[in-house]
Amino acid sequence: MTTLTTALKAGPEAPAILHRCRELVAPALAEAVGGMHPWMREMADYALGRGAAGGAPAAHSQGKGVRQALAVLGAEAAGGPAEAGVPAAVAVELVHTFSLLHDDIMDGDAMRRGRPALWKAYGTGPAVLAGDALFALAVQTLTTASAPGAAHRLSAALGDLVRGQADDLLFAHRPWTGPEAVSVAEYEAMAEHKTGSLLGCALALGAHLAGAPEETAAVLDRTGRHLGVAFQIVDDLLGIWGDPAVTGKPVHGDLRQGKKTFPVLAALATPSGSALEGLLTARDDTAVVRAAAVVEQAGGRSAALREARRHLTVAHGLLASVQPAPRPAADLRTLLSALSRRTI
Template sequence: MTDLDVSPAQRSARDVLAWGRALVDPALRAAVDRLPESMRSIAGYHFGWWDEHGVPTGADAGKAIRPVLVLLAARAVGGRAEDALPAAVAVELVHNFSLLHDDVMDGDATRRHRPTAWAVFGVNAAVLAGDALMTLALDVLAGSGHPAAARGIVLLSAAVQELLDGQSSDLGFEERDEVGVAECVRMAEGKTAALLGACCSLGALFGGGSADQVGELGLFGERTGLAFQFVDDLLGIWGDPAATGKPVHSDLRNRKKSLPVVAALASRSQAGRELAGLYRGRGELAGSALEEAAGLVEQAGARAWGQRRADELLAQARTHLRAAGVDPVAARELDAVAVLMTRRDR
């Protein structure tokens, strides 16, 4: 047992996520209501609030992990969650901006067990809706009246630039036969970890934390975010479609160079060489080729490597959380959310 282990009396990670979702949703809806109707209808569909005709639904709106990290980080440094609500809404808007664009770029027709926005409204409309959410995120921060708003905008904008750079690298990898493990990790640090680090930094900033606390909590978020990406890439190959909302082997189908795939290709093993042969083809992998590719990644040791790296990164995140010297109750809840993020369905 460590000082971050969750006691039976502590709220579970799922309870914390439900609390955060309940706090953020009204403010998020109020922000989206300010969009032009053309953008609002698409955004609301994407968030799961209504169908393509505007009829309310009970669709899955996601776990709200990023805004919850903001709220918990604010509490961790002695602030109130409500004080950080504009920052929480902003990061959820940015996250969903990236999802709308990712679905278009990856050609994913399904998210959260329903058709993606571009599949319903068209590519151009979905891209514009994503742009609208990004602009709205900065507007929410600017209009918050919080003394840290200006610094928060700079911090969030920097994270978005890293996210875009990571996404650019990810797309570039699709055109290359060889990708190094180190550069693939750097891509994940930008595409995923940067925004999760910003969530914790923003929360600490809006909660009135010291510069050291803002920095340490940001590193906690970044390490957790990178661990999350390792796990997400494992689920992209072996995840249960009922849990992920995407077809089994979805990343392999498009010959995506995810972390475990790149590790397998770089392994210099027989399995890695055979996988490279499969990946040199054109078009989608299908049928038995998908099963073969998944088996080769595992035979090359990349599945175990990815699981091990996720655990190592979670340990590093916990070190930064301890170094932040924050409220122990909020720290335990931050840790519980990090564990939920990095130990999903393995």
């Protein structure tokens, strides 16, 4: 079992896998976005890292293309050609981008991938509208894929994503301790919906478009959901201890915002976490630095790593159970492990 801090040695390295899939999907993604209203297209290009504010061409971070890769590899794992997963890859990438636009507005995050978030560059109203346009385009993309049930699978995943986002927002209004406090189990359900639903959809939708039976697609959906929980937990770790040069966000950002993250919830559940509540409420520079130290001392950081590894183990087991084609299976194992350690 690969840990979250060491790379899986078998198969191609994760960046090469992601690059191959992005290159395959890029023309179809560009064609889809190219048909949008000009202003929406300008904002979509900005959000996708292909343009600067105002519409000038620019080469900026376009993200890793994780969901695109999972869709392509899902098609290959089901025995189909990589091209079969391209419509799924375009659709999930558009939904993911739409969700990030709205997520930044709801969380008040001013930066995304090292530059102003879309709502800071264009305004809140335009950013909301651009997100709506991307979602509509995602659904439209699948209506031309000639695969019954594809759009339904995507809409079901979106419903779960919205449910998870709603829970995440509601968590902010609940106390840190006491009977109304957010439990670790509630957090994991939120993470599965908010993050895992679209990762699972990407894998399952790619396999679906390649002609896989529903049973196989369902197992791949569960694989992605477990990956999503691990992914979200590691994201929480980065939100407290991540390098701003890598994450594009300030260190201790989640503590300053008072977010209910896995390391914090795990630490609060221990006797050593009793000192946390006051620090989490204060949120000034001194308090957040001290809070990060207390979370680590109380075991929140190590508990988060253990739980992320556990979900990753389950994901690997589910993937093996569908007996995917050997090469995409190796690529998926590499990618699953790399995504959970988040150093690619």
